[in-house]
């Protein structure tokens with residue numbers, strides 16, 4: 001589904017180089033729920049940006065569905081972004097000039113015959129708990145509400161892959177639970193997830209967990225050290241996400 | 249949700265700034281439109297005004313002044329037609345007048361009679377004889393130039409006289425063909441029929457035309473010689489030379505006591521001046537508008553990055569930036585042209601009324617106005633396009649992630 005081979009990103013900071021992502025190898029298979037955590041500045045967002053075709057790696061290869069996205073024309077990479085990947089940014093993922101509903105429907109402009117629709121937008125807005133704010137403008141929303149708008153927007157075209165950078169970062173436990181429930185349902189329906197989180201409590205949702213440290217990424221064997229797993233890693237794929245969440 | 253509503257939402261969001269930008273375009277469009285409007289008006293009037301300005305001098309019988317109502321030093325109307333008068337001079341004075349230094353053009357006119365012809369006009373109709381070959385005051389007023397020189401039996405009629413071109417009109421026992429019609433002049437000329445000199449003599453000889461109380465019109469009688477002087481010669485000097493050539497009890501020379509020449513020069517300079525002003529406005533506006541476009545694109549970076557991440561192709565971004573500029577340019581342009589047009593419509597009556605000749609400003613036709621509006625819109629739209637080329641290109645090349653990160 002998404003494959004990274006020796007993915008490296010070096011940023012120039014004046015004279016010194018910052019190696020944000022350092023020789024990362026990753027192979028996300030369809031239906032997986034990959035979780036990434038790590039300290040601030042360890043390169044998580046940069047890695048997600050590269051996996052989503054939004055940042056060009058300094059070296060290494062990224063394949064989405066077997067397609068090397070480093071070598072695509074603008075039209076083709078745009079198509080990958082529009083059809084294959086939903087992206088939830090860590091910060092500010094909204095257009096300020098249009099309403100919540102319009103924000104959610106915006107990606108439909110760039111994927112005309114996609115599965116996006118008004119009814120789907122309304123449903124997603126309901127699922128992220130913003131039904132009463134559908135006609136509000138983003139500037140009137142709290143940061144948690146904006147985050148939920150961004151999530152609904154990333155899902156409007158039913159992308160096969162959702163890349164989410166701390167999607168529940170600004171949310172209270174109850175809302176986080178609802179969002180994770182939604183993600184889990186979509187995952188059970190086949191959507192693949194790559195998600196960055198700081199909340200280790202969410203680890204049981206993942207089929208695989210990675211930790212990043214100064215650009216390096218390593219897989220964490222289950223159960224996670226120091227985290228008490230009350231649940232078998234894969235059983236949360238069952239359709240009753242509510243039970244899974246309750247057991248956390 | 250479509251591209252247009254998305255664009256308009258963006259424009260609405262910065263209503264103040266976008267209004268200012270549109271206003272900038274409106275100003276340019278108004279400037280260009282007005283420039284063309286005034287130029288075409290003035291240009292038309294330079295040609296038409298000069299040719300329709302009539303005579304500089306009238307050589308008339310010495311007694312004539314009595315009848316020259318309102319023809320004093322302060323008068324400013326065009327001398328196109330001599331006043332109706334039964335004092336006449338002989339046409340052979342033209343040989344002497346023509347030989348006076350500084351006389352460029354001359355043509356005789358004969359007032360025949362004033363007739364009641366309800367079939368032709370509710371008001372009395374004045375009949376004049378002119379010499380079509382030398383006439384330089386009447387024919388410039390023709391709505392359409394004559395296809396062939398006036399032949400015997402053909403007449404030129406004033407604006408209020410009924411009768412289409414080629415139709416027949418009757419005066420007493422004579423029938424004439426209308427060869428040409430004149431533009432309105434708001435003067436007695438509108439109720440005048442102009443015959444060839446020989447036809448005029450023939451008509452004058454007909455019983456009942458010239459009242460029996462008036463002196464008979466003999467062949468070779470005329471009422472006035474209309475003159476145009478050499479602009480290089482002093483107007484008073486030419487008049488004095490003519491007076492000197494005749495007895496003061498026989499003829500007198502009446503001169504038009506106004507000269508349009510300095511004003512005319514200004515009118516002729518107007519188009520060039522307006523063109524320069526428009527050019528300066530356009531040149532000055534281009535960097536300003538470019539700056540605004542660049543500013544807009546810069547502040548939209550995050551938004552552009554975001555829609556790029558949603559799969560907006562590069563050409564979509566370019567089109568959006570262009571389209572926004574074009575919407576502002578077109579809106580502003582239409583507004584500017586509209587306001588100018590309304591303003592001109594409101595003041596055009598004043599322009600015309602205030603003009604000495606009633607013709608010194610010719611209103612452009614609807615087609616002309618359409619053309620001018622088109623040119624003005626084309627210029628602002630081109631300007632809008634040019635100014636958004638760079639911002640559009642730049643916006644399309646920014647890395648989506650960096651754009652979001654930098655301006656988050």
Ligand SMILES: Nc1ncnc2c1ncn2[C@@H]1O[C@H](COP(=O)(O)OP(=O)(O)OP(=O)(O)O)[C@@H](O)[C@H]1O
Pocket residue numbers: 011012018019020038039040041042043044045046047090650653
């Ligand atoms: N566009 C950039 N230019 C320069 N340096 C950058 C850029 N983007 C990221 N970096 C640097 O790369 C490193 C990794 O940044 P990144 O945003 O990927 O971290 P992160 O793991 O997402 O952190 P956080 O948990 O705080 O979001 C940081 O040191 C950051 O300063």
Ligand SMILES: [Mg+2]
Pocket residue numbers: 044045046090165
């Ligand atoms: Mg981050």
